[in-house]
Amino acid sequence: MKHIIILGDGMADWHNEALGGKTLLQHAHTPNADRLARMGRCGLLRTVADGFHPGSEVANSSILGYDQHVVYEGRGPLEAASIGVELADDDLALRCNLISLDGNLLRNHSCGRLETEDADILIKYLQEELGNERVHFYTGVQYRHLLVIKGGNKHLHCTPPHDIPGKPWREYMLRAETPEAEETAQLLTELIYKSQVLLKYHPLNAQRAEQGMDPVSSIWPWGGGYRPQMAPLTETFASQIHRGAVITAVDLIRGIGRYAGLRTIDVPGATGLWDTDYAGKARAALEALRTDDFVYLHVEAADEAGHDGDLALKLQCIENIDRHITGPILDAVSEWQEPVAVALLPDHPTPIDLRTHTAEPIPFAIWYPGIEADTVTSFDEDAAQGGCYGLLEGDQFIRAFMQEQSSSPQPSEIY
Numbered sequence: 001m002k003h004i005i006i007l008g009d010g011m012a013d014w015h016n017e018a019l020g021g022k023t024l025l026q027h028a029h030t031p032n033a034d035r036l037a038r039m040g041r042c043g044l045l046r047t048v049a050d051g052f053h054p055g056s057e058v059a060n061s062s063i064l065g066y067d068q069h070v071v072y073e074g075r076g077p078l079e080a081a082s083i084g085v086e087l088a089d090d091d092l093a094l095r096c097n098l099i100s101l102d103g104n105l106l107r108n109h110s111c112g113r114l115e116t117e118d119a120d121i122l123i124k125y126l127q128e129e130l131g132n133e134r135v136h137f138y139t140g141v142q143y144r145h146l147l148v149i150k151g152g153n154k155h156l157h158c159t160p161p162h163d164i165p166g167k168p169w170r171e172y173m174l175r176a177e178t179p180e181a182e183e184t185a186q187l188l189t190e191l192i193y194k195s196q197v198l199l200k201y202h203p204l205n206a207q208r209a210e211q212g213m214d215p216v217s218s219i220w221p222w223g224g225g226y227r228p229q230m231a232p233l234t235e236t237f238a239s240q241i242h243r244g245a246v247i248t249a250v251d252l253i254r255g256i257g258r259y260a261g262l263r264t265i266d267v268p269g270a271t272g273l274w275d276t277d278y279a280g281k282a283r284a285a286l287e288a289l290r291t292d293d294f295v296y297l298h299v300e301a302a303d304e305a306g307h308d309g310d311l312a313l314k315l316q317c318i319e320n321i322d323r324h325i326t327g328p329i330l331d332a333v334s335e336w337q338e339p340v341a342v343a344l345l346p347d348h349p350t351p352i353d354l355r356t357h358t359a360e361p362i363p364f365a366i367w368y369p370g371i372e373a374d375t376v377t378s379f380d381e382d383a384a385q386g387g388c389y390g391l392l393e394g395d396q397f398i399r400a401f402m403q404e405q406s407s408s409p410q411p412s413e414i415y
Contacts, residue, residue: 001368002340003240003402004285004295004329007063008321009056009250010303010350012362012381018311024352025363025380028318032327033365033379036344040367042376043389045397047347048359055160055357057223059347060298061256065395066230073225074154078255079146080227082264085138087227092152092184094224095252096137096145097161098122101196101217106169109161109307110143112214113273118204119143122216129198130191140251142272147221149188153181156188158222162307163356174221188221195219232261233294237402244294247284249276253298262296272300274317278324285325286332289340299325306350314352334369341368343401344379361391366401 011025019027047059049068057075058068076093080086087093098119100107120139127137138146159172173192176185196218199205205215234241246257247265249272254264267284269277276299285297299321305314326344333340345364348357363384365376374388389400 001240002289002293002295002338004289004297004333004340004342005063005401006321006326006329006342006344007060007296007298008302008318008344008346009298009300010306010348010357011318011321011346012349012360013306013314014349014351014353016311016352023381024311024315024318026378026382028315028322030318030322030326030379032322032330033344034377036326036330036342036367037365037379037383038377039373040342040365040371041374041389042363042365042379042384042387043397044361044384044387044391045345045364046359046361046391046393049393053160053357054348054359055223056250056303056347057252057256059357060253061230061260062394063345063347063397064233064256064260064296065236065398066260067394071228071230073228075223075225075252076146076148077225077227078259079140079144079251080138080148080255081258082251082254083138083140083146085146085148087148088150089226090151092149092154092224092226094147094149094152094158094188094221096140096147097220097222098143098145098216099161099218099220100214101169104168104170105166106161106164106172107214107217108165109220110304111216114143114216116141119145119216121204122199122202125202126195126198126219130194135187135191141249144251145219146251147191147219149184149224152187152224153178153184154224154226155181156185156224158224160222160356161220165307165309165355192219192221228259230259232259234261237294240402241294243292244296245288245292246296246298247281247288248272248296248298248300250298250300253296257296262294263292273304274301274313274320276301278320279328282325282328285329289333297325297329302346303350306352307355309352309355311352330367339369341366341401363387364389364397 075095155178249270301317
């Protein structure tokens with residue numbers, strides 16, 4: 001049996017007064033997600049262990065079964081793996097956002113819509129002005145980049161910028177958690193302030209101002225750590241996975257995939273935003289399933305809409321995932337001779353009202369040919385509570401999903 005996980009980043013949400021008290025998953029038109037829930041089995045999954053920040057690096061690697069107490073090293077090393085930066089044992093790798101400030105307030109964590117081509121100009125400029133043998137900036141995607149500090153200390157308290165939109169940014173500046181990290185914290189603080197001076201007068205910002213776009217005001221390093229130790233999924237599930245793939249437009253998820261032993265599939269038109277090529281991702285996933293045993297299909301769009309606090313856009317993203325990804329994949333694999341198990345879930349909630357991640361358990365649904373369905377008939381946060389899986393945590397979800405059936409049922413039609 002082959003396996004595919006459809007991951008709608010940040011799809012889960014709170015009950016919203018503007019939607020008559022419904023969550024976005026309850027309000028959105030998602031006939032295919034509901035079909036999957038009705039034909040399969042559902043439950044809730046705790047993707048953020050106690051003591052960990054509800055970041056996508058924690059949630060996505062937890063979904064794949066990795067114990068955060070063993071593997072967690074922050075986002076930086078995962079970004080490094082994604083863009084092919086080899087880390088030495090003493091390299092501190094940090095996620096480095098380009099952010100937009102509005103005086104004392106953090107306007108947004110992403111400079112609005114920042115294209116990678118423009119960001120590359122700025123990151124290379126910062127490397128020329130601030131980089132040296134110890135400090136190195138690397139271009140990532142859009143607003144998401146990498147900063148590596150040779151000999152840096154990882155014991156820092158760093159607030160993710162997407163947690164503080166509209167808040168006084170100086171109150172959330174990084175700080176050392178131990179005396180040994182003081183020097184690293186001071187170095188990074190100096191880089192932040194120096195970047196603000198350099199970026200303010202860069203010609204690219206003048207062009208953005210003329211076009212009414214948000215300025216690229218500063219770097220914001222966070223999520224630092226060292227190279228993690230993660231066993232490939234081909235070892236953990238040796239009898240089920242001989243070859244696997246990850247499909248995403250986000251460096252972080254590419255990095256997790258590479259450490260997990262998955263090949264990366266790039267989809268033209270995949271942006272990591274609301275305008276991503278949903279259908280192209282579905283086609284790439286189905287093509288990968290022809291040769292691979294496992295596919296992790298990640299879609300970032302709903303999470304970004306949640307960070308922007310855009311209710312209508314997040315609903316649109318959820319419905320696009322359902323229409324252009326979940327539906328076509330279910331339709332296709334139901335006709336295959338070789339059975340395919342399909343799981344649908346978000347990684348964490350990104351509530352519109354909060355505009356950042358939370359750690360509540362998320363709903364999931366699993367279907368494969370021949371599965372005995374439970375009583376759940378819709379895919380949402382409330383309905384999943386009645387699913388037969390109950391509340392899972394740790395590696396319970398991935399092990400339940402990857403468990404081979406004793407028989408080999410013939411594909412059945414999905415109604």
